[in-house]
Amino acid sequence: MADGWQDDHPAARLLDADFRCWDDASVDWEQYDRVVIRSTWDYTGRPGDFLSWCERIGERRLRNSPALVAFNADKRYLGDLAVDTVPTRFIAPGDELPALSGEVVVKPSVSSGARDTGRFSEHMHHEARALIELIHASGRVALLQPYMSDVDTRGETSIVMFAGEVSHVLSKRAVLAPDEVAPLAEGELAPARAMLEEDLVVAGRADAAQLALAHELIAHIDARFGVPLYARVDMLAGADGRPLLIELEVIEPNLYLATAPGASERLAAAVRGS
Numbered sequence: 001m002a003d004g005w006q007d008d009h010p011a012a013r014l015l016d017a018d019f020r021c022w023d024d025a026s027v028d029w030e031q032y033d034r035v036v037i038r039s040t041w042d043y044t045g046r047p048g049d050f051l052s053w054c055e056r057i058g059e060r061r062l063r064n065s066p067a068l069v070a071f072n073a074d075k076r077y078l079g080d081l082a083v084d085t086v087p088t089r090f091i092a093p094g095d096e097l098p099a100l101s102g103e104v105v106v107k108p109s110v111s112s113g114a115r116d117t118g119r120f121s122e123h124m125h126h127e128a129r130a131l132i133e134l135i136h137a138s139g140r141v142a143l144l145q146p147y148m149s150d151v152d153t154r155g156e157t158s159i160v161m162f163a164g165e166v167s168h169v170l171s172k173r174a175v176l177a178p179d180e181v182a183p184l185a186e187g188e189l190a191p192a193r194a195m196l197e198e199d200l201v202v203a204g205r206a207d208a209a210q211l212a213l214a215h216e217l218i219a220h221i222d223a224r225f226g227v228p229l230y231a232r233v234d235m236l237a238g239a240d241g242r243p244l245l246i247e248l249e250v251i252e253p254n255l256y257l258a259t260a261p262g263a264s265e266r267l268a269a270a271v272r273g274s
Helices: 006-015 047-057 066-072 075-080 122-137 208-225 263-272
Strands: 089-091 104-108 118-120 142-146 156-162 165-172 201-203 230-237 243-249
Touching: 006 263, 047 066, 066 075, 066 208, 075 243, 104 122, 118 122, 122 142, 156 208, 156 263, 165 263, 208 230, 208 243
Parallel strands: none
Antiparallel strands: 089 142, 104 118, 104 142, 156 165, 156 230, 165 201, 230 243
């Protein structure tokens, strides 16, 4: 987004920062001592180009680091984390389609904004298989997960962390309606329509188990890639009530800074210290 996402404007003003598009060939990136990835919501259509750009910006300047961005850009990272995650099966093009059981979620391994993502009950498994085949036709891997029904009542909890410390907590209601692929909004970025609803995300609270999961995950990431400048740790409750990681967002998440007093200042301070 050429002028940035509005939620990021206060932090940018505190840092006297410019907004630039990652694929603008006229930008002299050498003039900046830090480049912070924010609203690059188009990169999933050109992940190879985007990751090559990250490498060119380099480890010294890019936040989060090129290695961490490359790791996080494909949701298959869920199978490579030492924390409890939503059970996930990865189905690559050419793989035999598995037998399905119960209510399921299907999504691509490279995607954002709930694009090409659907929720299907048992009598609609044929539609789930059709979505897997559509994802395969684009060359992507499909993710198959059980639908965690607790999200319908308690929603998702997201813990936003800056430089390894908790900044604020978010509560997000369920996005996926039964037995459909999430309908998309109009426009170039075209996320799922539900992602644009004003009351989708509000300030939330995290319990001790959720905070422990977030800290455990960031410690795991720190050991491999260093402490991320920012991370949004999205989780929901499993059948036994324990929190399960549904996604780690360290590339271009909306951080909902406006929901938490002082969040923009905390982000700006983390950038200065990075």
